Amino acid sequence: MSLAMPERRLEKLSPSAARHRPWSPERGHALLLLPPLLLLVAFFVIPLADVVLQSFAGPGHPLTQYERIFTQSSTLQVLLYTFQTAATVTLCTLVLSYPVAFVVSRAKGNLLHLSLALILIPFWTSTVIRTYAWIVILQRRGVLNEMMLDWGWIERPLKLMSNGVGMQIAMIHIMLPFMVIPLLNTMRGIDGNLLRAAAVLGANPLRQFLSVYLPLSLPGVSAGSILVFISSLGFYITPALLGGQKTMVAVLIEQQASRLLDWPMASALATVLLVVTCLLFLLYERAMRFARGGKTVGEVS
């Protein structure tokens, strides 16, 4: 709250100050950035730096926690499982999303609005709510088991909630919009004439797709994949409720911090997650720049 004072003064200052100086449309914009930047530094950058510092604290030499992470088979397994799950979820959402984005990108009018609504409604539905729905569907006496029992497909209810299968199904469902939206953005920018040109030159639809459409849609594929992969790595709600014995790293961090009160360990795990996410975020940024400047790919150094 103490931040509010100097910010307000800056806002008042910038227009009047600009009047007396040589005129330039860009003047004063740097000052506008100050309040959001201060907020981010105070409650985003400093907390994250604190996490990294905390990970070196605690008894023993600074790298004790990291040694524990990479030598204890249980934590190492959680990390590996997290990466494996994130990869599986990313691949499955990509396979499911690509045809959807393709079809929707060619839709027009009301059909387009309807399909966009179908994609955006789940996007804005609470993850807690969507995970709850999956519990209802997947639990031992849940919708799916009851239905399959009624139809005689199975003899006994399947255990879908303790082995990570249910968790992955739910995560794929929750992540789908994050894949469809970037794909859709890229595909809507692809010039249909290029495909027609390929057809005129004698390429069959498969060839048109493989050598024209697919390469042009790759920026969307990479942007969506990185986004889904990052989000899956840090996923907490669904693994906590549906994971059963299989734990993901975010759940482990929460357990270490609030149940075992092992703050250095939680910080070290969070730092690992932070570093991986930052690296992937840089990749994402690059992919997005590619996606946006689709026509000037050659100019991007």
Place this chain on the structure above:
Amino acid sequence: MTDPRLWRILSYGILAFAVLVLIYLVLPTLVIVPLSFSSETFLSFPPPGFSLQWYDAFAQSLDYRIAILNSVKIGLPAALFATVFGTLAALALVRGHLPGRRLLSALMIAPLILPQIVLAIGLFPIMVKLGIIGSYAGILLGHTVLAMPLVFITVAAALKSYAPTYELAAMTLGANRWNTFRFVTLPMIKPGVIVGFIFAFAFSFDELILAIFLTNPATRTVPRLLWEHLNYQMTPVIAAATVVLLVITLSMLAIAAVYARTGARKPSGAAS
């Protein structure tokens, strides 16, 4: 060799697949709706009978009432702050020519991308030191930081949708910076700002992980209450509460969509 009929069948196959995926996207969530009208205590499907008892229990529940009030008390100011800060950042980074613009833009979006658990672990000790752990101020600041990128993205998109020559024209005609913003920029980006505000509110209303770390039972929000109920007692009251929340979220989305559409029309109308 190329049989056009084969390609047509294939294209219908892709269409059918896409329709199935769209159904998969929406259907699971709707399972909750019949459940909320169930006459049974257990999660049984299909529900054996119809009753409104869970909605009644939801309406009577003091816990839910307090949680909804908390969510609004936290969500509205958080969305407001996020809107002001996000708009400032978008103005500075889209209209200004700052050095390191790309890096700063990445920093503005970063809170949205970073796993919230990491920020929660980092914010907790700081909020303890500041003495605002468990208070409205603590969670409000956290949600402001997390929701700011949403406003930044929508407002930056709005700013990029028209040329800065409008502002140049106003300034050439003698408008100062504030008047240029008030009478030219703000009307142009208003739909983006409003959509950003709605997104920010919806985000805060749904956010769970910071709420787990930064709120206490007196300030807990709806997602945290739902979370606690999911972990300890699973009654169809959750289903009733969920359906109510779903309706609220969807109506907010509808409002946002209407604003976005009128906004998309206005600048193009003004440009022609």
